[in-house]
Amino acid sequence: MSTSIHHFQNIYHFVATLSIICAGIWFFITNKYKQRIQFDIESNFIRINDEESICEIQLIIENKGFLEYKIYDLALSVKGLPVCTNGDVKKDLDFTSSIFKTKRIVNSPNYYFVRPGVKQIIVHNVKVHHNIRAINVLGGFTYKYNKKWEEELIEEEKRKGALCKKELYVKHNHPHRAARIFIVPQMKNN
Template sequence: MQQVSQDAVNLLLYVQIGQIITALLAIGAALWAFYKWRRRDEHFPRMTFEVDVNFIGRKDDQIVCELVAILENKGVVPIELKDFTFLLRGLSKKDNLGFGGEKIRKQLNFHRELSRGTFIPKDWPATFVYPGVRTEYNFVTMIPADTEFVRMQGDFLYLEGKDKSHHAARILAVPEFDGVKEPPK
């Protein structure tokens, strides 16, 4: 009888050890999964952002332009953004070239502000881009016909995360119209 109760105690001990090992392995697996998820940064935005200017044509002393922002969400979660703004600066044919100060890292200074605004209405709290989707935003404006070069800049803030911003810029030569030079196709 003593032997049976000793066998029962040993069996109970083995079962309890097995349960403890199973619990420790489950906790270890959960920690490993969390570590892998955190390391992959799936919650981190994977957004490509480009800006462009389409020069449409000349009317009187103005050139009609379409300012374009292209966003592509390459991540796996939808991304919300706010304060989606643009700034178009330029140099006219009469302007002298010059470098800016420390604020623009002594780069070429496009000192004429041609247009400033937002790609989304001001009463929208935010906009979003779903995973795998490429979205274009546009704004139509005009610039003086004597503008020779433009610098288009776009900026936005991610809704998640404090002060996480994204910027894109592009420099373009303005085509000449009136039969001298056709706009790019």
């Protein structure tokens, strides 16, 4: 009877050791292939005259993982915080002025790809009028191309009278997104 208990204990220790090894391997493999994209937004302002500035919006996509990823449906939206008639900024911080209506920067099924260890910066420029004190920039993307979603958007826009895919209004329901608020530099009075 002691030999059967001894065999049972050996089998138990073997199974316990094997399960710990399998759990460790699973942990390292799943973390290695996990999506590790860091997404951020930066901006630079260039004054072009007394009335307007150009805002260079940088969508920064950094792949911190081990696999190459395709970034589909990269979209951008820019709204402004206008100055009130008395020169003050609205107290409720309501970004009501649409500077750049939500649009794709690249139309699906086209995509940007980001290789492992690479930081890719996609730049888009918009004009900002002098009566805007701050802008709210929202960017987003998906990892997968969704043809059904694309077709639904096209049908919706056809009903609204959009002329082509490039004019599609894209709702920001992207699972991966970033939002930032930037202060618009004001012209200094002499």
